[in-house]
Amino acid sequence: MSDLRSSIEQSDSAQRRRWPWIAGALALVAIVVIGVVVARGGSGDTAAGGDGTPVRGGTLNFSLIDYQRSPDPQWGTNYAESLIAGNVTDKLLWQDPKTGDVTPWLAESWTYNPALTEFTFKLHKGVTFSDGLPFDAQAVKLNFDQYIKGDPALGITPNGAPLFPGYVGTDVIDDHTVRLRFERPLASALQAVSFTANAGPGFLSPNTLRLSAEQRSADATKVVGTGPFVYESWKPQVETVLARRKGYDWAPPALKHKGEAYLDRIVFRSIPEASVRTGSLTSGAIDATLDVGTTDEKALIAQGYKIIYRPVSGTAIYFNFNSQLFPTNDIAVRKAIQLGWNRDSLTKTVLTPSYSVASSVLQPSVPGYADYRGSVVRFDRDKAAQILDAAGWKPGPDGIRVKGGKRLEVKLLGINNLVVNTPAYESIQQDLKKIGVDLKLTVVPIPDYTAQQAKAKTDWNVVAANRSRNDPAVLNLQYSPELGNGAYIGPESPGIDQAEVTKVLGQIETTLDPAQRAQYTKAAQDLLLEKYALVNPVYNPSQVIAHAGYIHGIVFDAQSRNSFVAAWKGAADDNRADG
Amino acid sequence: MVGYVAGKVGRAVFVAWAAFTVTFVLLFVLPADPVDLLFDPATINTIPPEVKEQVSDNYGFNQPVVLQYFSRLWQALQGDFGNSVQSGKSVTTSIGEVVPHTLVLAFGALFLAIIIAFVIAVVATSTRNQWLRGFVEALPTAAVSVPVFLSGILLLQLFAFRLGWFPAFGDDGWRSLVLPLVALAIPVAGPIAQLLVRSFGTELQSGYVTTSRAKGADRTQIFTRDVFRNASLPALTIAGVTFGNLIAGSVITETVFARTGVGRLTQSAISTLDVPLVQGLVVFVAVTFAVINLAVDLVYPLLDPRLRAVAASTGGRA
Numbered sequence A: 001m002s003d004l005r006s007s008i009e010q011s012d013s014a015q016r017r018r019w020p021w022i023a024g025a026l027a028l029v030a031i032v033v034i035g036v037v038v039a040r041g042g043s044g045d046t047a048a049g050g051d052g053t054p055v056r057g058g059t060l061n062f063s064l065i066d067y068q069r070s071p072d073p074q075w076g077t078n079y080a081e082s083l084i085a086g087n088v089t090d091k092l093l094w095q096d097p098k099t100g101d102v103t104p105w106l107a108e109s110w111t112y113n114p115a116l117t118e119f120t121f122k123l124h125k126g127v128t129f130s131d132g133l134p135f136d137a138q139a140v141k142l143n144f145d146q147y148i149k150g151d152p153a154l155g156i157t158p159n160g161a162p163l164f165p166g167y168v169g170t171d172v173i174d175d176h177t178v179r180l181r182f183e184r185p186l187a188s189a190l191q192a193v194s195f196t197a198n199a200g201p202g203f204l205s206p207n208t209l210r211l212s213a214e215q216r217s218a219d220a221t222k223v224v225g226t227g228p229f230v231y232e233s234w235k236p237q238v239e240t241v242l243a244r245r246k247g248y249d250w251a252p253p254a255l256k257h258k259g260e261a262y263l264d265r266i267v268f269r270s271i272p273e274a275s276v277r278t279g280s281l282t283s284g285a286i287d288a289t290l291d292v293g294t295t296d297e298k299a300l301i302a303q304g305y306k307i308i309y310r311p312v313s314g315t316a317i318y319f320n321f322n323s324q325l326f327p328t329n330d331i332a333v334r335k336a337i338q339l340g341w342n343r344d345s346l347t348k349t350v351l352t353p354s355y356s357v358a359s360s361v362l363q364p365s366v367p368g369y370a371d372y373r374g375s376v377v378r379f380d381r382d383k384a385a386q387i388l389d390a391a392g393w394k395p396g397p398d399g400i401r402v403k404g405g406k407r408l409e410v411k412l413l414g415i416n417n418l419v420v421n422t423p424a425y426e427s428i429q430q431d432l433k434k435i436g437v438d439l440k441l442t443v444v445p446i447p448d449y450t451a452q453q454a455k456a457k458t459d460w461n462v463v464a465a466n467r468s469r470n471d472p473a474v475l476n477l478q479y480s481p482e483l484g485n486g487a488y489i490g491p492e493s494p495g496i497d498q499a500e501v502t503k504v505l506g507q508i509e510t511t512l513d514p515a516q517r518a519q520y521t522k523a524a525q526d527l528l529l530e531k532y533a534l535v536n537p538v539y540n541p542s543q544v545i546a547h548a549g550y551i552h553g554i555v556f557d558a559q560s561r562n563s564f565v566a567a568w569k570g571a572a573d574d575n576r577a578d579g
Numbered sequence B: 001m002v003g004y005v006a007g008k009v010g011r012a013v014f015v016a017w018a019a020f021t022v023t024f025v026l027l028f029v030l031p032a033d034p035v036d037l038l039f040d041p042a043t044i045n046t047i048p049p050e051v052k053e054q055v056s057d058n059y060g061f062n063q064p065v066v067l068q069y070f071s072r073l074w075q076a077l078q079g080d081f082g083n084s085v086q087s088g089k090s091v092t093t094s095i096g097e098v099v100p101h102t103l104v105l106a107f108g109a110l111f112l113a114i115i116i117a118f119v120i121a122v123v124a125t126s127t128r129n130q131w132l133r134g135f136v137e138a139l140p141t142a143a144v145s146v147p148v149f150l151s152g153i154l155l156l157q158l159f160a161f162r163l164g165w166f167p168a169f170g171d172d173g174w175r176s177l178v179l180p181l182v183a184l185a186i187p188v189a190g191p192i193a194q195l196l197v198r199s200f201g202t203e204l205q206s207g208y209v210t211t212s213r214a215k216g217a218d219r220t221q222i223f224t225r226d227v228f229r230n231a232s233l234p235a236l237t238i239a240g241v242t243f244g245n246l247i248a249g250s251v252i253t254e255t256v257f258a259r260t261g262v263g264r265l266t267q268s269a270i271s272t273l274d275v276p277l278v279q280g281l282v283v284f285v286a287v288t289f290a291v292i293n294l295a296v297d298l299v300y301p302l303l304d305p306r307l308r309a310v311a312a313s314t315g316g317r318a
Helices: A003-016 A020-040 A079-088 A137-149 A213-218 A274-282 A294-302 A331-339 A343-349 A381-390 A421-434 A446-453 A473-479 A498-510 A514-531 B002-029 B041-046 B049-059 B065-077 B091-126 B130-145 B148-162 B175-205 B207-214 B219-241 B243-256 B262-271 B275-303 B305-314
Strands: A059-064 A093-095 A102-104 A107-112 A118-123 A167-174 A177-182 A229-235 A239-244 A265-270 A288-290 A306-311 A318-321 A401-403 A409-415 A438-444 A462-465 A535-537 A542-547
Touching: A059 A079, A059 A274, A079 A229, A079 A239, A079 A265, A102 A107, A118 A137, A137 A167, A137 A177, A274 A288, A274 A294, A274 A542, A274 B148, A294 A306, A294 A542, A318 A331, A331 A381, A331 A535, A343 A421, A409 A421, A409 A446, A421 A438, A438 A446, A446 B041, A446 B262, A473 A498, A473 A514, A473 B041, A498 A514, A514 A535, B002 B065, B002 B275, B091 B130, B091 B175, B091 B219, B091 B243, B091 B262, B091 B275, B130 B175, B148 B175, B148 B243, B175 B207, B175 B219, B175 B243, B207 B219, B243 B262, B243 B275, B262 B275
Parallel strands: A059 A265, A059 A288, A409 A438, A409 A462
Antiparallel strands: A093 A102, A107 A118, A118 A177, A167 A177, A229 A239, A239 A265, A288 A542, A306 A542, A318 A462, A318 A535
16 A cells, blocks of 8 residues: 555655755754654553443543545445444344354344254344334345345445355244255355455345445445444544443343443544554544554554554465476475574564464364374474475575476565565575575465466466354365365376365365364364375464553454454543543 | 637537546446446356346346447437446535535635745745755655545644644534645645746746836735746646646545545445446546636637747647
């Protein structure tokens, strides 16, 4: 996102060269002045006491980097959109962020057929949308049909299609019973109805579903859900204000919160610039901020702010190897990259305590995760070199290995949307150079990444990203040759049994028995990490919030989005530093 | 004269058409399938083909390129650039909503910049103190050199976070406008001040000043009666030309100060490759430039008799 900005600044710099010393001197003076002021300014806020009994009322001022481009909860694909939408709408089920179990929410109970193609939900009675319409079976059907199939006449895209592949339809069985039907087994459907990340299945009032995309954006207050907060106002690019929903009494039982939200109001403020977010927090203009820079965490803790975080559940940041493109079509190269870089130095030089080095392609909170630090997810430079030697990769004149006259050059495509990505990849790049692998990095903004990814099959050896979905089926979605095919497995991939990969990964969608599912998930990880070395897990990204000590009860859900129904603001305003 | 006007108007229309066409080629034809950009990049490989097709169809991305071009051009001529793919809102509405915010910022900053520039120029040319003169003359260069981004952050650190005099963000009243205006005015003031310092210097050397002085006018009188008026015209011209600086600066100012506006909208439209919105914005900025230049071209002959003669004789280039 800084592309335009930096190009503008660079074009400025042509003129800058003429009087560099004046500019430099002025900047120096300014920095000294500010330094003096900062040093005199004292220590800022101190942590509040008053924990324990929640207090009702108050406004939470919360900042984040993104803004909500559309107030429609089923539409948005950025973090602000899913975060805010999650507090305006509710889901059928709540996934426990610790255990990964799905628990009741708007659905009190559920059953499914043995084939896992039909899922029947009994709805919680007495739930209403904030416009007064009842939340019933018909409303659920209207929502799923529009969400998954879209409505061209209203300009609604099929936002839910990736989450519910093979959706046939929803049957209204009685007022408070619905059945979702799918073409083929979809064990992950239960997790999908609890999904809180981008473009999620939060329920909108039938009155809202009748509106076009344009009408929903024109007046956010017409976007009506059953959630603990309702839209008060929405200013594109700037802020979204939510107000407490009166009469709300159906928070997920797992949260043990009864009745309405504690806060009167939440103001979500978009502040793109990191130093402004931090400065606004320390000057008391806001109470909490998401998207805390890694370098700011320590300083904020030192000033008495609380840092809370949760890893983004789903896959770790992965290096997906292209199994059909030279040189990553050689399993020796893939294995050497897995072993050839130092996890400790990454932890020490790049990551803060809020992040962790990956230990599998799955993030530890996903059910069925297994730990591979003992086998392939570890640093063993000698073994990596040995593997390459054995495969005929000989050190060339510049230290980079060569085989058949071709250099061991690995082209990586990554996204710069997370602050840690580029430094992490650079750390790995340096380590790999020592075993004779030349990792070439191209880390770009999201749209460029998306555009390049379309050519990844023929152009890129490694695609580096992550995928947020707290269900082991994420492996099938990401790597099955019939779905995401993250390793580009095909007839051109030497030594890989395509049918085996499809089958082993596909098994995850065929059972909901926890023990069996864990077994299938383990088998899938074994295949991806050990047998075919199709992925090199890097680190577990996190969502990090810094907040004042008087803020309590912000919950990270299973997808690491935040629920504010139980959040409260302590006897607090008095301890805020004045100005 | 009619030929001159027609030529200038023709050029403005050409600029707007070229902006539309170039963005169409760059955005719709070259990069990825625009449909891919509508989905979360992590899930892109798992989107069923029929879903992509349906979305393509919704936005008309599946039609032949030539047909898309002409239908979009026809709609654009009627002021319809389609709907933003990231919000569903009409592009025209999206831009229309934020334009007033940027206008307030841009014109406020331009006004402030002109004042700063005049103050600098007056001080630089009227003071007899060599040291002060040197310092003030260096200011415009320094102003141009400091990126808006840096000055914005410094202003915020000092006046918002430390001293608490002004809010760091928000658009509540005049106080929230002060810091962004100053940040944006600084680099814009630079070139105007440079020009003024130079033309004040030149005018002070010219014959009519000597004449005035001989008639017994003092320094202040010479300044206010003669030099000021004569030196201001080129400065006002350059103020018009710095419109580009203002637009570029507003992208950064709006981002740093978390304000709404055209700059911020452009930045986010580009960072999400919201194809219809980017196109609408590019055409909007191009048209604005063209209109400003057209206005300058048309007003100039009225102000300067020498140009009027040229316009009348060539009927074209001036």
